[in-house]
Amino acid sequence: MGRRERNKIDTRRAIADAAFDLARSVGPGAFTADQIAERAGVSRRTFFNYFHSAEDALTVRMDGFLELALGVFGSMPAGEPLFESIIRAFSETTRMEGLSQHGELFRMADTNPELLRAQLHSWERAEVLIAEALRRRLGSVTGDLYLTALVGSVLSCTKAAVRDWAATTAEDAEDSGEQLEARILAALSMLRDGFSEPVASGAPSTARDTHASPGQPV
Amino acid sequence: MGRRERNKIDTRRAIADAAFDLARSVGPGAFTADQIAERAGVSRRTFFNYFHSAEDALTVRMDGFLELALGVFGSMPAGEPLFESIIRAFSETTRMEGLSQHGELFRMADTNPELLRAQLHSWERAEVLIAEALRRRLGSVTGDLYLTALVGSVLSCTKAAVRDWAATTAEDAEDSGEQLEARILAALSMLRDGFSEPVASGAPSTARDTHASPGQPV
């Protein structure tokens, strides 16, 4: 990797870190692009070469998480049942990534509409990427609607899991990673079972065969 | 309804209409707040009293659609199976609303990131409202994660249906409403059945009992 490439990555990272530090210390939405740039040691103009708003600089981590999950998913054996692959992809990703900052960023979105929008956009971009990957895996027989509805639902469940985790789990907890993993598993299991039976808090139904029983839900 | 209230509604509407007209004629993102204000016959400052940004003025219709759907859902009989209620709520809503502009707005989001973000935010707001309504219906036994994952998935499916519809159906088609309704029904049926079997384009599986058969999906 050449010097040029290396520098760009470093700069990008420096800016993202500066933005995160500022968000953390003065609160999201309470600082300007100039402040980020100054802290990152670049000019204001350069900041806007990398991101087009302060909030965007705060989604780098989430983008990374979702792209990483996509990469992991891509390496799953093709024969494996789809939901197995999806669940494992997210589970393994939670183990690879440092999660402490993610929860914090998520909570920040509660008090800052612009940041929330940026994060929603990040999920949306991931949705498109994942849909493309899945199309390659499932082939062209599958309808577009099926594909996009599935991917959207999977990400919604993941989002719900992450939010629940961010809301209830201290980010410095020992088992923080496992907590998130369990929630993702629980939410995706619900999805796989068509939400046929309401599940109370903290009691994820992971049994494969909840699937055979249900009759009329709710 | 007093004069004050009436005027506010009219102003809001005038601004939203002006924004839509402009978006339609010069393209989304190609006009300023001043232009909207001028066309609506109010001051620039007043525009910002009603909306945070030009793009926000373009989500009024979508907000209306989703709030209407929520209202319809609220009037469903409490004993009815949940997915029945949800599906019927959206179906009936598509019959009440003039849909011609919705498709156009959706397509505009493809070429305008800010508008996309505003629309995603609109879905997000609806998600919160619907989750609250559902909590009242289902009671407190239900876990938070179950609830938010369910609502997120339902809206993701609806979103996928609307997008597919917007992408494939001319907004002035005779059966435009039915087209959308069918897609929403199809997507929500897939969800109810846990996406157990891939469905090709244009062949919605609406049978309730796809549910009993499946075994390992995909």
Place this chain on the structure above:
DNA sequence: GCCCTGATTGCACGGTGTGCAATTATTCGC
């Protein structure tokens, strides 16, 4: 070393979003 390519920077400029105080329009008590 010299040139080429690409990243960084300063500058300028139109647009954004909001606090504030003045003005104008409705409402309400009488």
Place this chain on the structure above:
DNA sequence: GCGAATAATTGCACACCGTGCAATCAGGGC
């Protein structure tokens, strides 16, 4: 009706945003 309370509209000011442009600086190829 009429004046006082209340709420909406407006103009103004101001800091900040986001981007085109041209100059400058750093890295890579030869």
